[in-house]
Each structure stands twice: as structure tokens, then as C-alpha cells.
Amino acid sequence: MPRAAVCREIGSPLEIVDVDLQAPKAGEVRVRLGASGVCHSDLSVTNGTLLSPLPSVLGHEGAGVVEEVGEGVTNLAPGDHVVISWVPQCGECYFCKHGQGELCEPGSAAAMSGGLLDMTSRFSAGGQPLFQMAASGTFSEETVVPAIGAVKIPGDMPLAAAALIGCGVLTGFGAAVNTADIAKGDTVAVVGCGGVGLNVIQGARHAGAERIIAVDMNDGKLQTAQKFGATDLVNASDGDPVATVMELSGGRGADVAFEVIGLADTIDQTFNMARRGGQAVLVGVPKMDVMTTIPAALGFVIMEKQIRGCWYGSSNVHQDIPKYARLYTEGKLMLDELISNEITLGGVNDALANMGSGSIARSVIKYS
Ligand code: PAD
Ligand code: ZN
Numbered sequence: 381m382p383r384a385a386v387c388r389e390i391g392s393p394l395e396i397v398d399v400d401l402q403a404p405k406a407g408e409v410r411v412r413l414g415a416s417g418v419c420h421s422d423l424s425v426t427n428g429t430l431l432s433p434l435p436s437v438l439g440h441e442g443a444g445v446v447e448e449v450g451e452g453v454t455n456l457a458p459g460d461h462v463v464i465s466w467v468p469q470c471g472e473c474y475f476c477k478h479g480q481g482e483l484c485e486p487g488s489a490a491a492m493s494g495g496l497l498d499m500t501s502r503f504s505a506g507g508q509p510l511f512q513m514a515a516s517g518t519f520s521e522e523t524v525v526p527a528i529g530a531v532k533i534p535g536d537m538p539l540a541a542a543a544l545i546g547c548g549v550l551t552g553f554g555a556a557v558n559t560a561d562i563a564k565g566d567t568v569a570v571v572g573c574g575g576v577g578l579n580v581i582q583g584a585r586h587a588g589a590e591r592i593i594a595v596d597m598n599d600g601k602l603q604t605a606q607k608f609g610a611t612d613l614v615n616a617s618d619g620d621p622v623a624t625v626m627e628l629s630g631g632r633g634a635d636v637a638f639e640v641i642g643l644a645d646t647i648d649q650t651f652n653m654a655r656r657g658g659q660a661v662l663v664g665v666p667k668m669d670v671m672t673t674i675p676a677a678l679g680f681v682i683m684e685k686q687i688r689g690c691w692y693g694s695s696n697v698h699q700d701i702p703k704y705a706r707l708y709t710e711g712k713l714m715l716d717e718l719i720s721n722e723i724t725l726g727g728v729n730d731a732l733a734n735m736g737s738g739s740i741a742r743s744v745i746k747y748s
Contacts, residue, residue: 445539538716551663594612
């Protein structure tokens with residue numbers, strides 16, 4: 381019986397319990413998790429910011445080893461090492477065929493439902509069904525996921541590093557290299573330098589940005605941002621971050637500005653620090669009732685600014701996960717440096733509580 385961290389209701393700590401896990405059905409695989417990162421989106425489910433059916437096994441940033449495959453699975457075999465994708469991507473629907481796998485029709489429906497592709501979960505405890513967050517449920521020693529939501533990586537890649545690809549890297553790095561149009565020599569601003577924002581920074585550097593202005597309220601986060609490629613550090617508590625970014629960019633603003641927190645105020649700031657003709661990319665997930673107010677004429681038409689949403693780094697997980705694994709082995713993608721705290725499953729509540737702390741980029745649960 382695997383142990384798992386279950387969110388029963390909004391506002392309560394996760395409960396660590398033994399869970400029943402059904403065998404994989406057709407097109408599914410059972411994965412023994414090696415590691416799972418703790419992402420702000422997990423915290424957002426526990427506090428009601430992100431709507432996800434409860435009670436649920438949380439966790440959506442994981443990597444592990446395939447233990448069993450269901451009927452008809454041909455892309456994976458027991459023993460394969462995989463990164464779990466929290467949007468399973470079918471490769472066949474309208475969105476997948478139009479290069480927007482992150483919006484995959486059956487994958488998104490599954491992720492939202494709290495179940496797998498048939499909208500049912502494989503977890504239960506004491507006879508009570510448990511949902512699984514984002515077709516994943518990686519806060520568990522084992523899980524069952526769709527075979528199209530598990531992507532093979534080299535067997536010698538450390539699973540703690542690989543787990544981070546599953547959300548923070550695909551989302552953050554992808555925001556910079558897929559969603560945004562960063563040109564060589566650009567000036568980029570990144571508002572929010574947590575686990576996802578740090579990956580936006582290293583993605584921006586990879587895309588050729590020359591100046592990368594990191595904005596956060598925490599000096600510890602800013603120091604880490606520098607290690608990931610930030611060239612200028614702005615503590616948002618020291619004054620108006622928009623004015624500072626303007627000053628640092630010759631009064632023009634950033635070519636591309638990213639919001640990686642999920643707050644109305646910082647969304648406004650991000651839009652305002654993008655230059656005329658530039659882009660604001662929204663990555664952070666605000667509460668569902670948060671609205672933005674942008675002057676239509678001045679903001680969009682006269683200044684010709686663009687605002688783009690970014691879901692899962694606009695990633696094709698079947699192509700991007702192996703690519704990131706390769707970049708890591710070539711020393712071109714920093715993953716070990718993101719792991720500031722290795723914990724056991726029992727430490728997950730402390731990790732969620734410490735998320736805002738300056739010293740934590742990512743806490744990673746290691747399963748033995
Ligand atoms: P995190 O908590 O590790 O980082 C957030 C950072 O923002 C921290 O460094 C804070 O210090 C900083 N911060 C907070 N308030 C302010 C402020 N007012 N001004 C400046 N800095 C501030 O979170 P994370 O990196 O795990 O996730 C960031 C967001 O991205 C969060 O909303 C999460 O839900 C979202 C996300 N989106 C997707 C997607 O597909 N769009 C995927 C994964 C995560
Ligand atoms: Zn996440």
C-alpha cells in the first residue's frame with residue numbers, strides 16, 4: 381500500500397495516509413515515484429486559489445520508474461524512467477495537431493477532472509475514492525497515470541533533478557523559449573523568482589537575452605536568481621519596481637516581461653514594465669476572480685503591447701522533456717541547483733509552509 385499526502389479540504393494540512401491504488405487500466409501505467417517537487421500550485425490547491433476536486437492526492441511535478449503497464453501500452457515498458465506530465469498530450473486532437481499540446485483536449489479534461497482520461501481516479505483510502513491532482517498525484521510513493529502523460533528519460537538521470545522538469549522547467553523555461561518571442565540581445569524582466577521564475581530566467585538566458593532583470597521581494601531569491609542568469613536584481617520592497625525596470629532599460633521598458641507570482645498588482649506591474657511593442661507573459665496563476673484592467677487604447681493599440689497567457693510553458697512534453705534531460709546532461713540546464721531542500725513525504729506540510737522563505741527555490745520529496 382503506497383503512502384500518499386492527501387488534501388481533504390481547503391485550509392487543512394495534508395494528511396499522510398496509506399492509499400489503495402488500482403492496477404493500470406488500458407492505456408495507463410503504474411509509476412513508482414523517485415521524487416516529487418513541491419510547487420506553488422500545490423499550495424494554491426490547499427488554500428483554494430486553484431480549483432481542484434477534493435479530497436485529492438496532490439503533487440504534479442514528479443519522476444519515477446514504470447512498474448506495470450496496462451493493456452495496449454506500447455510506448456513504455458516496466459523499468460523505464462519517466463517524467464510525469466500534468467497535461468497528458470495525445471498528439472491527435474485539434475490542439476496537439478496545431479502545436480499547442482499544452483491545451484490537449486482529452487489531457488486538459490483529465491487534468492481538470494481530478495482523474496485520468498476516463499475522468500476517474502485510481503486512488504482510494506478506506507473505501508473512499510480520492511482524486512489525483514492534474515492527472516498526476518505525485519505526492520505518493522506510487523501512482524497510475526495515462527501512458528501519454530509519462531515521458532521516457534535516460535535511466536541514469538537522477539530522479540530528483542528529473543522531477544523538476546515535470547512542472548517548474550517545462551513551465552518556466554518553456555515560457556521563455558516557447559511562449560515568448562525573445563530575440564538575441566533582448567532585455568527581459570522576470571517578476572517572481574521562485575521555482576518557476578528561476579526557470580524563466582535560465583530559459584531567457586538560453587534564448588539569448590542579454591539583460592535579465594529579476595524582481596522579487598526577497599533578497600535570498602534574488603541572489604539565487606543571479607546564479608541562474610539574472611544580470612540585474614530589483615527588490616520590489618525598495619520602491620516602485622516598474623520605475624526601476626524603466627530606469628534599467630533606458631526609459632523604454634523590457635522587450636519581454638514575465639509575471640510568475642499570480643497577483644493582480646504584479647500583473648499590472650509586469651504589463652507596465654513591458655516596452656511599447658513588447659510582450660507581457662502571464663505565468664503565475666491568480667485566484668479565479670482576479671480581473672485585470674488595461675487601458676485598451678493606450679495599452680494595446682497605441683503602445684502596441686501584447687499580453688500572452690502561458691500554460692505549461694506552451695510545451696510539447698513528448699519533445700521537450702527529452703530535450704531538457706539532454707540539456708541537463710550537457711550541463712546547459714541547472715536542475716540540481718534548484719533543489720534547496722530534500723525532504724521525505726512527511727515533510728510536505730512544512731515545505732508548503734516554507735514556500736515563501738528566501739532560502740527555498742524548490743523543496744523536493746525523495747522516496748526511497
Ligand atoms: P514560489 O512561491 O516558489 O515563487 C513565488 C515568488 O514570488 C517568491 O520568490 C516570492 O518571494 C515572490 N513574490 C511574492 N509576492 C511578490 C511581490 N509582490 N513582488 C515580487 N515578488 C513577489 O512559486 P512557484 O515559482 O512555484 O510558482 C509561481 C506561480 O506560477 C504560481 O502562481 C504557480 O501557481 C504558477 C504556475 N503556473 C503554471 C502555468 O502553467 N502557468 C505552472 C506551474 C506554476
Ligand atoms: Zn507546478
